[in-house]
Every structure is written in C-alpha cells, then in structure tokens.
Amino acid sequence: TIEYPNAIRDEVTGRWISKAEVAEVPFVAFRSRKIAERVEGRLVVRRIPDLNPKQVEQPTLFDSYRHHAFFTTTDKQTMGTVEADKTHRGHAIIEQVHADLKAGPLAHLPSGVFTANSAWLVLAVIAFNLTRAAGLIADRGGRLARATTATIRRTLISVPARLARTARRIILHLPDAWPWQTAFDRLFTATHAPPPPAAAS
Numbered sequence: 001t002i003e004y005p006n007a008i009r010d011e012v013t014g015r016w017i018s019k020a021e022v023a024e025v026p027f028v029a030f031r032s033r034k035i036a037e038r039v040e041g042r043l044v045v046r047r048i049p050d051l052n053p054k055q056v057e058q059p060t061l062f063d064s065y066r067h068h069a070f071f072t073t074t075d076k077q078t079m080g081t082v083e084a085d086k087t088h089r090g091h092a093i094i095e096q097v098h099a100d101l102k103a104g105p106l107a108h109l110p111s112g113v114f115t116a117n118s119a120w121l122v123l124a125v126i127a128f129n130l131t132r133a134a135g136l137i138a139d140r141g142g143r144l145a146r147a148t149t150a151t152i153r154r155t156l157i158s159v160p161a162r163l164a165r166t167a168r169r170i171i172l173h174l175p176d177a178w179p180w181q182t183a184f185d186r187l188f189t190a191t192h193a194p195p196p197p198a199a200a201s
Contacts, residue, residue, distance in 0.1 A: 002046070002082045020048045022085045029071055041073040044084050100148050101128060131157070138180075138187035155180045156187060 003019050027043035047065040070088050072079075079087065105124035111117050128149055135144040135152040144152055159180075162173040174181065 002085055020046050022046045022081050024081045027071060039073060041071055042076065043069060043071055044081060045069045046085055104149055134187055137190050138183035144183055156184055159184070
C-alpha cells in the first residue's frame with residue numbers, strides 16, 4: 001500500500017485519491033532482441049480502485065481497478081517499490097510542465113546567444129507560474145485549475161472586450177453570454193482587492 005501525504009488528482013476520473021497499491025516483478029525489456037541489447041530491470045505496477053466503473057448489466061464479482069505500469073532499471077536496494085512509484089509520479093508531473101512550456105514560449109528557442117536563451121527561459125517560467133496561478137484563483141477546483149497555459153490565455157487573458165470612458169471612469173465591456181465571466185470576476189476581484197487597513201501604531 002502506498003499513501004500519498006497530500007491527495008493527488010486522478011485526471012481520468014476527476015477525483016482526489018490518497019491511497020493506491022503497488023507491486024513489482026523482475027522484467028527484461030527488448031527480450032526479442034540480441035542478448036546484448038536486452039535490458040534487465042523492474043516492472044512496477046500501481047493499481048487504483050476504479051471509482052467510476054462503467055455501467056454494466058451484471059455487476060462484477062471483484063472490485064474494479066485501473067492499472068498503470070512503468071519500467072525502471074534502478075536497483076531495488078537503492079529505491080524500493082513505493083519510493084520508485086513516488087519518483088515516477090513526480091517525473092510524470094514535471095513532464096507535463098515541460099510539454100506545456102515547449103508548446104508555448106520555449107518553442108522559440110534556441111537563440112544563437114546563451115544569455116538571451118537564459119533570459120528567455122527565466123521570463124517563460126515566470127509567465128508560466130503567473131498564468132497557472134491565475135487559472136487556479138479564477139476556477140479553484142474546476143477546469144481552469146488544471147488547464148494548460150494556452151487554455152488559460154485563451155479564456156481569461158486574450159478576451160475580446162471594448163473600453164469606454166464616461167464621467168472620468170473607464171468601463172470594460174465584456175462579451176455577452178461569456179462562459180468564463182464568473183471565473184474572470186473571481187480573478188479580477190482577487191487581484192484588485194483593496195489593501196488591508198493599516199495597523200494602528
């Protein structure tokens with residue numbers, strides 16, 4: 001049994017899970033190739049109870065599980081089964097971040113100048129973090145909280161609107177029947193809240 005210190009979101013079911021089970025067996029990858037090309041390692045399998053099983057006419061005799069397997073060559077003495085699963089899950093999360101960045105600002109790299117690449121990378125990561133924070137504030141626990149930065153930019157940042165000035169005030173006219181109005185209002189209120197009252201001295 002593996003218990004996660006903080007619940008993790010299961011993207012398939014949309015539920016939060018805090019417990020799973022892992023097991024492993026010795027495994028030889030590329031067994032059909034020459035002996036020199038075969039790779040010995042461990043096949044680790046995580047199973048999670050299927051909380052949203054498909055509706056069937058006759059219920060199953062045993063509980064339904066979903067399985068996720070991965071292969072590692074790390075020695076078992078160095079990293080046990082549970083630790084290997086935690087490490088693999090961490091890699092899976094960071095790979096999603098890498099894919100998001102590569103589909104956005106990092107698609108313009110590399111430049112011929114190292115310092116330019118370094119500055120671009122710093123700015124890209126800052127923009128990524130701010131955009132994801134905006135999605136989390138705007139739609140906590142909803143779709144935007146786990147959306148890619150491209151989706152957040154399309155729904156909350158690149159908004160077709162019209163500015164109007166009247167009585168020394170600026171009015172922002174947003175689209176009618178806009179599906180992201182509630183999320184935008186929540187984000188705007190959170191980022192433009194009045195400052196806290198000054199403490200009495």
